[in-house]
Every structure is written in structure tokens, then in C-alpha cells.
Amino acid sequence: MEILAQRLKTLMEKYGVDEKKLSKEADVHIHLIRGILNERYLPSIRVVIKLSLYFSCTVDYLIVLSKIEDEYGIIAKRKNKKV
Secondary structure: OHHHHHHHHHHHHHHOOOHHHHHHHHOOOHHHHHHHHOOOOOOOHHHHHHHHHHHOOOHHHHOOOEEEEEOOEEEEOOOOOOO
């Protein structure tokens, strides 16, 4: 949850969006956004999808399954597995 909150904060800073604007434009209740930012609320997949669409990032990035390689793309972490 800590990384989710940090990634959301980073995206909000990058795009100059405050809680109120994000709430209105992403159609997510402001209390949910505050709960995520304060690490007190783990959002539903519906909320994560809305946030990922708003910020044009992947759901994987928000829920910590991938990392941003640079400002142009998102690279998923992969584990090498032998079959």
C-alpha cells in the first residue's frame, strides 16, 4: 500500500493535480483518494482502473507489478522461469 500511495503522489505532482481535481476528473470520491494517499484504504480494481485511465499509466504500475523505466514507457518486471 505504501508504494501505491507514493506512486499516486508522484503522478499527482508530475501532472499538477490536487486531490479535489483528481476526484472530480477521475470520478473517484475524494475520501477514497485521501485514504489511498494516507495508506488507510486499499482501492477496488474499479478505482485503480479509473486512476490508471486518468494518468495514462497501466494498472500494473499502480498496483506495483511493474516499474516506470523512463518517461516514455512502462517496462514490466519479469522473472525468468524454466519450463
